[in-house]
Amino acid sequence: MKKKEKLIIANCSGYLGDKLSAARDLVEGGEIDVLTGDYLAELTMALLFRMKMKDPEKGYATPFLKQMNDVMGPCLDKNIKIVANAGGLNPRGLAAELQKIAANLGIHPKIAFIEGDDLLPRISELQEKGETFTHLDKGISLKDAGAVPITANAYFGGWGITKALSHGADIVIGGRLADAALVSGPCAWKFGWAEDDWDQLAGAYVAGHIIECGAQATGGNYSFIDEVPSFKNVGYPIAEMHADGSFVITKHPGTGGLVSVGTVTAQLLYEIRQPAYLTPDVKARFDTINLSLQGPDRVAVAGVKGEPPTDSAKVCINNFFGYRNAMTVVLTGLDIEKKAKIVEDTLFDLLGGRDNFKVADVQLIRIDKENPTHNDEACAHLKISLMDPDQKKVGKFFSAKLVEMALSNIPGFTLTSPPTDATPALQHWPTLVSNEFLEQHVFAGPEEFIIKPAPSVPDFESESACAAETVAVSAVSMENFKKIRFGRLFATRSGDKGGNANLGVWAKNITAYSFLQQFLTVERLKVLLPDMAPFDMERYELPNLLAVNFYIKGVLGEGVAASVRNDPQAKTLGEYLRAKVIEVPSFILE
Numbered sequence: 001m002k003k004k005e006k007l008i009i010a011n012c013s014g015y016l017g018d019k020l021s022a023a024r025d026l027v028e029g030g031e032i033d034v035l036t037g038d039y040l041a042e043l044t045m046a047l048l049f050r051m052k053m054k055d056p057e058k059g060y061a062t063p064f065l066k067q068m069n070d071v072m073g074p075c076l077d078k079n080i081k082i083v084a085n086a087g088g089l090n091p092r093g094l095a096a097e098l099q100k101i102a103a104n105l106g107i108h109p110k111i112a113f114i115e116g117d118d119l120l121p122r123i124s125e126l127q128e129k130g131e132t133f134t135h136l137d138k139g140i141s142l143k144d145a146g147a148v149p150i151t152a153n154a155y156f157g158g159w160g161i162t163k164a165l166s167h168g169a170d171i172v173i174g175g176r177l178a179d180a181a182l183v184s185g186p187c188a189w190k191f192g193w194a195e196d197d198w199d200q201l202a203g204a205y206v207a208g209h210i211i212e213c214g215a216q217a218t219g220g221n222y223s224f225i226d227e228v229p230s231f232k233n234v235g236y237p238i239a240e241m242h243a244d245g246s247f248v249i250t251k252h253p254g255t256g257g258l259v260s261v262g263t264v265t266a267q268l269l270y271e272i273r274q275p276a277y278l279t280p281d282v283k284a285r286f287d288t289i290n291l292s293l294q295g296p297d298r299v300a301v302a303g304v305k306g307e308p309p310t311d312s313a314k315v316c317i318n319n320f321f322g323y324r325n326a327m328t329v330v331l332t333g334l335d336i337e338k339k340a341k342i343v344e345d346t347l348f349d350l351l352g353g354r355d356n357f358k359v360a361d362v363q364l365i366r367i368d369k370e371n372p373t374h375n376d377e378a379c380a381h382l383k384i385s386l387m388d389p390d391q392k393k394v395g396k397f398f399s400a401k402l403v404e405m406a407l408s409n410i411p412g413f414t415l416t417s418p419p420t421d422a423t424p425a426l427q428h429w430p431t432l433v434s435n436e437f438l439e440q441h442v443f444a445g446p447e448e449f450i451i452k453p454a455p456s457v458p459d460f461e462s463e464s465a466c467a468a469e470t471v472a473v474s475a476v477s478m479e480n481f482k483k484i485r486f487g488r489l490f491a492t493r494s495g496d497k498g499g500n501a502n503l504g505v506w507a508k509n510i511t512a513y514s515f516l517q518q519f520l521t522v523e524r525l526k527v528l529l530p531d532m533a534p535f536d537m538e539r540y541e542l543p544n545l546l547a548v549n550f551y552i553k554g555v556l557g558e559g560v561a562a563s564v565r566n567d568p569q570a571k572t573l574g575e576y577l578r579a580k581v582i583e584v585p586s587f588i589l590e
Contacts, residue, residue, distance in 0.1 A: 007190040007241045009183055009207070013037035013084075014214030016044050016061055022214065022236050023067040027074050029252035032238065033190075035075060036182040037064060037084035038212045042498060043560040045151045045176070046318040046426045048088040059089035060097075068171075069101050076109050076170060083161055083186060085177040089151065091115055092443075095173050112164035112444040114174040119152040119315060119433065126437055133317065133431045137499065137553060147319040147429060154433055155314045157280030158204075159195070160440035160451045161185025167444040176316065178280050180208025183239060191243040195281075195454040202284035202306025203245025209277070209284075210249055210267050210301075211237040217249060217267040219257030221571075223491035223578060230256035235297075246302040248294060259297040262491060262508070265545050269504025271495040273551045274540055276307070278314070281454050283307040287542050308457035312432040321427035321562050322358060322389040325420055327402050329382040332368075332412040336380045339410040340364045343382055346409055350401045357394065359387035361564040381416070385564040387425050395422035428498045428559025478518075480586045486528070487578025489588070490516060494573035499556045499563075501570035503577065506547035513546040515588055520548055528580045529573075 010032040012023040016039050026032060039061035052059030064086035075082055087094045095113040102109055119126065123142070127133070133142035133152075142149070153176035162185045164172045172185075184204040187193065193200050210217050217237040219228040235255025240248040249264055251257060268286065275287035283306060290303035331339045344362055354360045365381040372378040384402070386394040399419035406413050440451040489512055494503045505520060507513035526533040538551040556563045556570060567573070 005243055007034065007187060008032045008238060009034040009036060009186060009211070009241060010236060010238045011036045011038065011182070011211040011214060012067065012236055013039055013064075014212065014216060015039065015041055016047070016063065018214055020063060020066055024070045025255075026236055026238075026252065027071045027078070027080060029235075029255070032080055034081045034083060034186045035071070036211075037067070037086055038179045038182060038214075039064065039084065039086045040088060040176060040179075042316050042318075042428055043426075045088065045153060045316060046561055049151050049318070050424075052089055057090075057093055060091070060094035061086035061088055064094070065097055065101065068098055069105075072098075072102060072109060072171075073105050073107050076107055081165060081169075081186060082171040083182050084172075085174045085179070085182065087113060087173045087175045089118065089153075089175065091173045091175045095443075098171060098173070109170040110168050110445060111171045111173070112167070112169035112442060114156065114160040114164070114172070114177065114440050114442050116439055116441045117153045117156050117174075117176040119154055120149060122437075123149060123152060126433065129437070131433055131437065133315065133429070133433070136430045136432070142317070142429065142431070147317075147427070149317050149429070150320050150426070152315060152317045154438055155280055155316070156438075156440055157181050157309075157454065158183075158185030158188060159281065159454065160442045162188040163442050163449050163451055164444050165189040167447065167449075169444050179212035180205045180279060181281070183208030183211065183241070184281060187241050190241075196308070198282050198306030198308060199304065200243070200245035200306070201282040203247060203301070203304040204241065205277070205279045205282060205284045206268070206286070206289060206301065206304050207239040207241060207247045207249070210264055211239050213267060213270060215257060216270065217263055218251050218259055219263055221493070222258070222263050222266055223487060223493070223574070224262060227260065227262065228258045232256045245304060246300070249299045249301065250297055259299055261291045261293055261299055264291055264299045264301070265506050265547065266491060266493040266504075268545060269493045269502075269506065269547055269549060271497055271502055272504070272549060273497065273502065273538070275542055278310065280309060280313055282309055287544055289544055291545070307462055308460050309454055311456040311458075312434050313438055313453065315431050315433050317429035317431060318561070319427040319429050321425040321558060322387055323391040323394050323422035324385065324387045324425035324562065325394045325398055325422045326383060326385040326564070327399050327420065328416040329384070329402070330412070330414045330416060331380045331382055331410070332378050336366065336368060337364070340380075340382050342410050343405070344384070346405060347384065347402055350404070351398060357386050357388045359385070359564070361385040363564070365566075383566070387562065391422050426559070426561035428561070430498045478585060481583035482586045482589060483581055483583055484589065485578065486580045486582050487575070489584065490578065492574025492578055494570045496556055496560055496569040497551070499554055499559050501552045501555045501573055503550040503552065503570075503573050504547055505549075505574075505577070506545055508546070510546065512588055513543070515584060516546075516548060517541065517543070519582075522550070525550060525577075528582070529577060
């Protein structure tokens, strides 16, 4: 049997603060052809903006420079290509810094960078041409909202990467390259794919989605912790890509963590919405993915179907939303709710009234226990969050007034922190822009190339997803119930999508999935998680993954940097569900 030609792609970073040594570990730990790094989340663009305001020469992911100082030489020696979106708001500046590092090392890599994703200077121009930048959830145009954008970046696909590599680049740096495009671009270069090789591109984007968050695919943040042999030195994910778009997910031998159908499924369910996963280059049908265990720490992925992309691209806009501050009062012992009301009423009287602020949110968090056996078990938390355009109102004026109440209010008055000052609140504004206004500018040496987005195909007829036909889901007899924690049967993965959250839930076998499919409706989820009840939800089934996915709208408010939740990225939402007690038919437990 002829051995499949493959391209081995490893990812060393899932976010700006990921493990610095991961790049060196991947380069030294075994064979790879491409080293990728994903550094940009929606919040990260706002953080990079603050950095660039302090120093116009910055605005990129500075940890990447340290990593490149370690591995640039070995990668050049081993002919390992480097592809990353670490350029953030300044790909050109990062490329210049990489040239300095190369000069210090005495090496001469060919460094390419990609620009064009930054739409901030073009907002007014594009509005005049008919772009409204309407909020995808709220239906309000950017202009009507009176918003003040500080960043605006379109998500680019992988064809700029492909062009740079085809012109001899050793390192390709982009700004807001879509996370999974870091895999599709090198694959299209290696295998010679065309823009309409939908299935192959869809496979590459699925691979990119699996490895884009680093160790989340290799045991990190995995629900069934007992399955993971060791959380020490968790290996970072590797995708062995094939020309037909199929691939194998693995990690270097001798590293901790785990690659299993479960860990791969968990990552597939992270930060998604509907089964047709939208990317700049292709719609990847997540309801056609087929997973199989090929061997220890090796999961084969095949069968992914792709469809043409839409005629628009996602744009991540961050608006200045004012300033924010939060303080937490500890309420102890008896009459918790009465004490909470006294604190709230007194504070807002001192502050001039609740209506004096653009956002005033008060949450009573009951973590106290009946008949406590430890001092902390007698305590509840009253979290008070304020946002307003006036920095002074929500700064020390607010926190100092709360401190002033210490000796004149409820018994046992104490705070979880000293007085804090206000910080900028940044509103995430998800929107779209027509592809006709976008082009990637690829700078490879002295040459510049312009890449237009892949065309949409309006009359494309989608094939019905085959997953429902290949997974035999049967009705479950709802009798002879036993109580069990939800998480003893089911795994979850949750995350943020702007102001929304996703919650993916999956079962280990078809019997458990048959129950899950019938049991976990939107209505049931709202009963299990009462604090989610006020929010609109969408529910999608992915029987090929034995999974259901919920998309919860508005739960994170205006996005991570302006959310009043203790967990503004919804990282804990899945484990919250797993802690709930449910009743299941006893035969499922057998």
